[in-house]
Amino acid sequence: MLDCFCGSGTTPAVAEKLNRRWITCDLGRFAIHTARKRLLSIANVKPFVVQNLGKYERQSWQESEFGAEANERIAAYTRFILDLYRAQPLNGFAWLHGLKAGRVVHVGAVDAPVTVADVKAILIEWRKNLGKTGAKDSGIDVLGWEFALDMNETAKQQAQEAGVDLRFLTIPREVLEEKAVKQGDIQFFELAALSVKKTIKKRTLTLSLDDFIAPREYVPQEIRDKITRWEAFVDYWAVDFDFKGDTFHNQWQSYRTRKDKKLELTAKHDYDAPGNYAVQVKVIDILGNDTTRTLRVEIK
Numbered sequence: 001m002l003d004c005f006c007g008s009g010t011t012p013a014v015a016e017k018l019n020r021r022w023i024t025c026d027l028g029r030f031a032i033h034t035a036r037k038r039l040l041s042i043a044n045v046k047p048f049v050v051q052n053l054g055k056y057e058r059q060s061w062q063e064s065e066f067g068a069e070a071n072e073r074i075a076a077y078t079r080f081i082l083d084l085y086r087a088q089p090l091n092g093f094a095w096l097h098g099l100k101a102g103r104v105v106h107v108g109a110v111d112a113p114v115t116v117a118d119v120k121a122i123l124i125e126w127r128k129n130l131g132k133t134g135a136k137d138s139g140i141d142v143l144g145w146e147f148a149l150d151m152n153e154t155a156k157q158q159a160q161e162a163g164v165d166l167r168f169l170t171i172p173r174e175v176l177e178e179k180a181v182k183q184g185d186i187q188f189f190e191l192a193a194l195s196v197k198k199t200i201k202k203r204t205l206t207l208s209l210d211d212f213i214a215p216r217e218y219v220p221q222e223i224r225d226k227i228t229r230w231e232a233f234v235d236y237w238a239v240d241f242d243f244k245g246d247t248f249h250n251q252w253q254s255y256r257t258r259k260d261k262k263l264e265l266t267a268k269h270d271y272d273a274p275g276n277y278a279v280q281v282k283v284i285d286i287l288g289n290d291t292t293r294t295l296r297v298e299i300k
Contacts, residue, residue, distance in 0.1 A: 009035025016042055027173070030288035037236060037255050049247065058110045058145060061176050078107045081143060084175060084186050090133060095125045102136030108144030108171070115148045119155040123162050139165040143188060151191065170289075190215040192233075192291040196281050203271045203299050207239060207281065214285050223286075234263060236284040241269040243280035243294065271299045 003011040006024040008031065015022040016039060026032055032050065039045055066076035078097050082089050087098035087105045095118075098105035106122050108114045119142065126133075126140060140159070151168055159166035169188040174180040195211035214233040227233065236255035240248050254264035271277070279295045 006035050007031055009038040013038050013042060016045060028288075029173075029290075033236065033284050033288045037257065040250075040253065040255070041257065058176070062110045074109075077110065081107045081171060081175070084181065085141075085143060085188060087141075093125060093129065093133070095122045096129070096133055099134055100141065103139035103141050103165075103167075104133055104135050106140065106142045108142065108146075110145065113146035113148050114142055114144035114151065114168070116151065116155050116158070118142075119151070119158060119166070123159060123164060126164065127162065137165070138163055139167070141167050141169060143169050143171050145171050147191060189287070189289055192283070192285060192289065194281065194283055194291050194293045196293055196295060198279075198295055198297060200297060200299065203274070205241065205269050205271065205279070205297055205299070206266060207268075207279070207295075208266045209234065209237065209283075212283060212285070212291075214287075214289075219287065231263060231265065233285050234283055235286045235288075237263075238282050239267050239269070240280045240282075241271075241277065243278040245278070248280060248282060274299045 001011065001015045001020050001022040003022070003024040006012060006026045009024065012022045012024040012035060024035065026035070036050060039048060062073060062077050066073040066080070079089055082098040082105065085098070085100060085105065087100035089098050090096055090104070095106055096104050097107045104126060106118075108118070122140060122142065147168055147170075155168075156166050168191040170191065171188065172186060174186055180186060192215065193211075193213040195209075197208045197210045199206045209231070212230045212234055214230075219227070219233075236253065238248075238250045238253035241251050242249075252267045252269065254267070256263055275298075277297050277299060279297055281293045281295070283291045283293075285291070
């Protein structure tokens with residue numbers, strides 16, 4: 001069964017209950033999240049994979065919109081994103097692309113995530129050109145389609161040591177849609193910050209969500225006024241207790257439903273053997289945005 005516009009996931013849920021093989025799709029991140037929770041609520045649901053289309057759609061869009069010649073295409077794409085972000089373009093720099101409200105702006109590539117190495121290059125060029133960019137303060141906004149893991153922790157620490165106020169903002173998929181661009185419905189979401197506490201007793205790992213800082217300005221005011229604790233921003237979280245760096249395996253999860261709005265904030269796992277493990281925690285907020293945090297644990 002193939003459903004290309006799954007919405008809330010009714011068709012794949014029914015197909016799963018009927019023991020049919022299925023593939024389902026949707027452009028909306030919240031639709032995918034809703035369908036995922038619906039499938040997980042089915043008793044004895046078989047394993048399934050949530051995948052992104054990836055960079056191919058964006059590469060095709062970039063070429064069709066801005067031409068086939070590489071340098072001109074990249075320059076036109078950068079100007080387009082800066083315009084949507086309401087930033088003024090900067091010329092003569094490799095990593096510093098624009099200015100907005102006194103802050104320097106970097107636009108990430110279509111076909112690669114922003115990495116810690118990218119941030120190092122941005123900071124080096126910023127430091128070498130102090131006073132030449134026209135920036136009024138030491139702030140840098142980094143716009144990207146994707147970000148390498150733990151950017152909020154590792155890269156922001158490097159920036160703080162360099163005396164820079166660094167912000168990461170996601171370029172939304174809506175920029176690919178002509179209608180959304182014309183209507184001005186483009187919002188750049190700042191990456192959320194996730195704090196997780198870990199305790200190890202013998203071969204038992206206990207994880208607890210400790211804090212989740214989400215960009216409140218993108219939450220509707222009527223909802224924002226009702227939120228008094230950070231937990232209310234979390235709609236779903238899951239853990240892969242032995243993350244191999246490829247596919248995230250949902251080994252534990254807790255999420256809210258209409259009938260049960262309670263969210264468990266602690267997860268436990270017993271390891272069969274000692275060793276060093278990578279543990280990845282995935283949080284999805286009430287807007288459908290993903291935030292991940294990878295921890296290293298040693299089991300003796």
